[in-house]
Amino acid sequence: MSLPHALLGLINYQPSTGYDLKNKFQQSIHFFWNAALPHIYRSLKQMEKEGWIASTIEQQSGKPNRKVYRIMDKGKKELLHWLAEPPEELEMRHTMLVKVFFGKQMPPEKLAEHLKNWREYNVNLLKQYETVVMPVIQRQSEKASYAEDAHYWGLSLDYGIRHARMVIDWCDQALKDIEKGKVKKQKEKKHVR
Template structure:
């Protein structure tokens, strides 16, 4: 339900093609929302079936034609209905494969885990840098186009991404420190020794 309505919401701002939507998602709301190209096309087809959007082919010179989608009246109504309907549980269940591996880290050499924690930190740092730069642009009005009222809310969601990325970097550092300490001073096993 969320993906189709999120797409419907984006189309309130301006008509877009499936490809445009994918670009927009990857470059802006990527912290809290992602989707594969194929899924976007499928959701758009579903939205059109329910008459919440209509599409029209737009020819381009030297490029494939774009199928541009726009919301209908019913689509706008449906979006507003959905918007008021917040989920009952606001903190979503997480499923993090990296943490599953770490949880079972006792079955791995410490060096291997440290290597992947370092990788993790770099990824988190890259996200942090990206979101920080994007937030600066949004504040200066260099991004987000003509949307004035929206900017505040976009910044709030970006702030969440920044907070999470900052916490992730810190956590990776602290975790590496813990494991490095173990490496130097292996833990005692049982009562012997």
């Protein structure tokens, strides 16, 4: 379990609404954790019940009112406690690898298609990391209030970049192997004939 704690970490920087958090999430933690809007609202409700956060309603004309959550002492304590705990799960969990494992059961072209998509997904990720995320962290690191935080944001970004590059390299190798396998099989067929 982690979403409430991830949200706690974001609210710890500054009071936010569920909608704010969705946007902040997408620019940061989203790269390592997923969260849909309904899930965020649900978590916020739980967290308020636990006394980790409290809310104030800001009247707005035209748009719906904003429900701004701020962190409470109990929430700060919970955040620090959670951070100090060793992460529950170190294992990876990746559907794609299970499909690769059973790769022989599908046509090689199909698996190649999956891998090409995965490769492209990671190429796009890499582009996003370098053109969007990196400049944001750079800008934040110049502000004194976030200079130290930005160091850790940079570390996680570096992980993302290394991960994406590793996946791209592996996909290239795997695609080459699969292509070779196909050629080999075709040659064998010719031979038999």
